[in-house]
Amino acid sequence: MVEHRHRTRTVTSSEGEPQHGFALPERWRLQRVLGVGGQAEVWLAFDTELQEHVAVKVLARPDRPTAVQRLKREVRVGRKLRHENLVQIYELVDAGPSMAVVMEYLEGGNLSQRLGDGGLEIAEVESIAEALLEALACLHREGIVHRDVKPSNVLFDGAGVPKLADFGTLSPMDEGGDLTATNLTVGTPAYMSPEQVRGEEPAPSSDLYSLGVTLFHLLVGKRPFEGGSEFDVARMQVTDQAPPIRSDRGDCPRWLARFVHRLLEKEPKNRWKDAGEALVAFRARRWRPSRRAFVRATAMVVVVAVVGALGLFGADRWAEIRPSVENGELIVRNAFRRTLWRRAIDGIQPYGVALDGAGNRGTNILTGVRYGQPGRQHLDLRIFGRDGSALNRFEVTTDFNGQPQFPGMSEDLQLISLEVMDLGTELGRNAVWVATDRAWYPGVIGLYGAQGPSVLLVNSGHIRTVSAFDFEGDGRKELVVVGVNNELGFQAFVAVIDPAGASSRSPEISSPEQISSVGSCLLGYALLGEENEPDIFIDPGPGKSDPPVIRLGRREVNLGQDGAIEGLSLEGTRAFWEDVVQSAVRIQQQEGRETLVVEQLASRQEAVWSRPQYRVGAAFIVAKALAEADRPEVGARVLEDVRASGIRMRRLDRRVGEMWFLAGDRSQGRTALLEAIDLIGKGFGPVDEILDLGLDDALNQDETGWRETSKILGSFHFDHYRHQLAVVF
Numbered sequence: 001m002v003e004h005r006h007r008t009r010t011v012t013s014s015e016g017e018p019q020h021g022f023a024l025p026e027r028w029r030l031q032r033v034l035g036v037g038g039q040a041e042v043w044l045a046f047d048t049e050l051q052e053h054v055a056v057k058v059l060a061r062p063d064r065p066t067a068v069q070r071l072k073r074e075v076r077v078g079r080k081l082r083h084e085n086l087v088q089i090y091e092l093v094d095a096g097p098s099m100a101v102v103m104e105y106l107e108g109g110n111l112s113q114r115l116g117d118g119g120l121e122i123a124e125v126e127s128i129a130e131a132l133l134e135a136l137a138c139l140h141r142e143g144i145v146h147r148d149v150k151p152s153n154v155l156f157d158g159a160g161v162p163k164l165a166d167f168g169t170l171s172p173m174d175e176g177g178d179l180t181a182t183n184l185t186v187g188t189p190a191y192m193s194p195e196q197v198r199g200e201e202p203a204p205s206s207d208l209y210s211l212g213v214t215l216f217h218l219l220v221g222k223r224p225f226e227g228g229s230e231f232d233v234a235r236m237q238v239t240d241q242a243p244p245i246r247s248d249r250g251d252c253p254r255w256l257a258r259f260v261h262r263l264l265e266k267e268p269k270n271r272w273k274d275a276g277e278a279l280v281a282f283r284a285r286r287w288r289p290s291r292r293a294f295v296r297a298t299a300m301v302v303v304v305a306v307v308g309a310l311g312l313f314g315a316d317r318w319a320e321i322r323p324s325v326e327n328g329e330l331i332v333r334n335a336f337r338r339t340l341w342r343r344a345i346d347g348i349q350p351y352g353v354a355l356d357g358a359g360n361r362g363t364n365i366l367t368g369v370r371y372g373q374p375g376r377q378h379l380d381l382r383i384f385g386r387d388g389s390a391l392n393r394f395e396v397t398t399d400f401n402g403q404p405q406f407p408g409m410s411e412d413l414q415l416i417s418l419e420v421m422d423l424g425t426e427l428g429r430n431a432v433w434v435a436t437d438r439a440w441y442p443g444v445i446g447l448y449g450a451q452g453p454s455v456l457l458v459n460s461g462h463i464r465t466v467s468a469f470d471f472e473g474d475g476r477k478e479l480v481v482v483g484v485n486n487e488l489g490f491q492a493f494v495a496v497i498d499p500a501g502a503s504s505r506s507p508e509i510s511s512p513e514q515i516s517s518v519g520s521c522l523l524g525y526a527l528l529g530e531e532n533e534p535d536i537f538i539d540p541g542p543g544k545s546d547p548p549v550i551r552l553g554r555r556e557v558n559l560g561q562d563g564a565i566e567g568l569s570l571e572g573t574r575a576f577w578e579d580v581v582q583s584a585v586r587i588q589q590q591e592g593r594e595t596l597v598v599e600q601l602a603s604r605q606e607a608v609w610s611r612p613q614y615r616v617g618a619a620f621i622v623a624k625a626l627a628e629a630d631r632p633e634v635g636a637r638v639l640e641d642v643r644a645s646g647i648r649m650r651r652l653d654r655r656v657g658e659m660w661f662l663a664g665d666r667s668q669g670r671t672a673l674l675e676a677i678d679l680i681g682k683g684f685g686p687v688d689e690i691l692d693l694g695l696d697d698a699l700n701q702d703e704t705g706w707r708e709t710s711k712i713l714g715s716f717h718f719d720h721y722r723h724q725l726a727v728v729f
Contacts, residue, residue, distance in 0.1 A: 027047060028046070028054065040057055042055055042056070047102075055102075056100050058099075081142065084134075084161065084163075085138075086135050087104050087164065089104075108156030108159075108160060110152050110153070110154060111156070112150075112152040115217065119249055120219075122219075127162075128154070128218065130283070132164060136149070136204070136207050136275035137278075145202050146210075148166055149214055151217060153166045193237070193268075194237050197237050205268040207275065209263060209265075212261075212264040219245055220248045242261065242264045250323075251322060254419060320334065321334055325351060328345070329343065329344045329345070330384070340386075341388040343388060346369075347369050348368070353366050353367075353420050363385075363386045367418070368415035368433070370414060378395060379414065379435055381393070381448055414435060414436060416435065417433065418433045418434075422468070423477045427451070429449065432446075434466060442460060444459075445466060445497075457522065460488070461484040462483050464484070465481075465482050469547050469559075471561070478497060478523065480548055480559070481494065482550055484536070487624075488620050489617060491528065492527070492536055493525060494526050494557070498522075522574070527613040528557060537550075537551055547559040568607075572607070576609075576618075579601060579604060580605075583597050588625050594634050598641075612649075615642055615647065616649060622638050623655065623659055632662035633659075633663035633665070635662075636662075636665075639656045648679060650689075657670070657672035657689070666696060670693065673692055690713055694710075
């Protein structure tokens with residue numbers, strides 16, 4: 001028998017009494033089975049040399065010598081890894097017909113054993129998520145893909161610290177695989193990424209998808225995809241979208257739900273590249289209380305517990321209340337999760353917040369409700385008292401009229417976010433809500449607080465994220481809003497709004513075309529370029545007093561301490577749009593002087609005009625004004641001048657084509673739209689451009705053009721739209 005004095009050496013045993021079909025060196029004494037899988041057994045053993053317990057995973061020996069060598073190399077890599085959230089590997093034992101991996105023993109059980117019928121507490125999910133991201137980041141830095149992230153592979157030590165096990169080294173290699181391709185770690189169907197289901201080579205982003213399924217399970221209490229067989233589940237992993245987390249778990253923070261859903265993106269490119277990137281994003285979004293806040297909160301819990309135990313007061317009335325929306329019900333609980341009251345509401349949206357001192361006595365509970373017929377559903381904000389009494393109702397659709405700016409806009413709005421924000425000394429805590437039009441594209445943002453309801457902005461495109469920051473250092477916070485502006489070329493935008501400048505009946509504004517009518521509410525509106533990223537969000541600044549950071553995929557946009565955006569002051573962006581709107585009015589009134597007016601605008605606003613995104617946006621506004629004045633050919637030439645300057649944007653080419661169509665020049669219109677489609681490339685979905693071509697074919701009964709358009713549709717597999725256009729034609 002070879003004697004083992006170093007726990008980091010790969011060893012071979014050729015002697016010894018076989019136990020349960022395999023033999024171990026005398027250093028390790030097997031005690032009992034911890035678990036049995038399809039191709040492996042895990043035993044509890046005692047290390048007589050170091051006088052501590054270890055876990056021993058016993059595997060069938062691979063048939064080919066090269067596979068054995070690969071496994072040994074894997075263990076050598078694995079035992080070099082040192083991380084508090086990874087199970088430590090000690091040895092690989094070659095024991096004849098079997099091989100065994102000796103590793104750290106954890107007595108706290110695994111994560112799947114902690115899952116009951118419901119999800120875990122949010123704080124616990126956040127803690128586990130960060131630990132697993134740490135572990136995966138360590139693996140990915142070493143070029144290791146785990147391949148089988150799931151609750152049963154997350155173990156806990158005696159102190160409750162989660163640790164990831166089975167990271168691609170603890171199973172026999174399949175004969176055609178690489179260092180991490182094993183028979184046992186190719187994945188579990190319920191947690192496998194779509195690319196693993198398709199048999200493609202997993203990458204670090206594949207681990208992120210499996211982590212997303214795991215976190216979904218922890219939050220909701222069930223996996224996102226459950227079917228009658230493993231085949232059904234595997235198919236759903238490839239084809240189906242995960243249901244909204246907050247529909248089942250209303251108390252899940254919006255940022256955390258978005259984070260998990262990004263992990264669950266079907267295409268790897270739409271997730272983060274690896275766990276390191278995901279960890280940075282996670283930590284930037286997770287709220288971390290200060291030590292002072294923690295001490296204060298702890299003291300309050302102690303006081304409430306003592307008072308409740310003594311029976312001196314009704315603890316439920318003094319405890320923090322936590323509303324949530326679950327299965328069509330608004331449920332209000334106290335800090336100890338005791339239900340205070342519940343109310344079933346038809347059409348309720350999956351958002352509920354508690355707001356103190358919002359114009360009524362005590363705490364208000366807000367939620368959103370949609371009602372009416374499909375296609376004409378109104379959106380209300382409903383306000384309830386702490387005791388469940390109905391206090392107020394704010395019908396969003398009656399407080400602005402989008403029809404002048406958005407002729408296709410319906411009354412069918414849906415709430416996409418509702419959260420409480422501290423807006424500083426003057427306004428205090430307010431509920432900030434964002435809604436979108438389901439049938440069209442506008443986004444609406446508003447407030448509800450002590451001053452009542454108000455609409456702040458109706459944007460010509462969806463609003464993605466809202467944050468608050470005190471740019472002027474006067475104790476009053478401004479709102480930072482990011483999203484997409486469809487009318488100005490599908491460009492990402494950032495707006496800075498003074499909520500104190502809003503009235504309960506804000507003007508109907510479609511930024512930035514009506515920017516001059518906003519008064520003091522909209523401080524600045526900046527364009528950031530054509531939006532090609534799946535994710536636009538706001539991160540806190542690196543320091544407490546630093547302004548937030550805008551992220552467009554991997555691009556980072558820093559705001560100045562005074563709110564300046566990429567070197568342009570808020571007042572500068574506002575003045576630019578006011579000048580553009582006034583110039584558009586003059587162009588409508590001064591036929592024959594259009595070029596001169598545009599040249600004068602470019603001269604006055606040279607610093608802003610020189611930036612492509614602003615020049616494109618201004619040209620869109622000017623061209624629209626010319627089209628409304630029945631001079632679309634001039635509008636087309638204004639846009640052509642922008643293209644001639646070397647600026648190429650998909651939506652610019654599309655708008656040029658539409659203007660030429662309006663002017664009756666079908667040849668130039670089709671040429672511009674076809675160039676827009678070439679800019680996109682296959683797979684990016686040029687639906688709008690192709691529909692423009694098809695509608696032009698239909699209006700002009702152009703069968704040759706229709707055949708060309710239909711062929712383009714076929715190359716992008718837009719069969720649904722081809723059928724619609726065929727009906728129109």
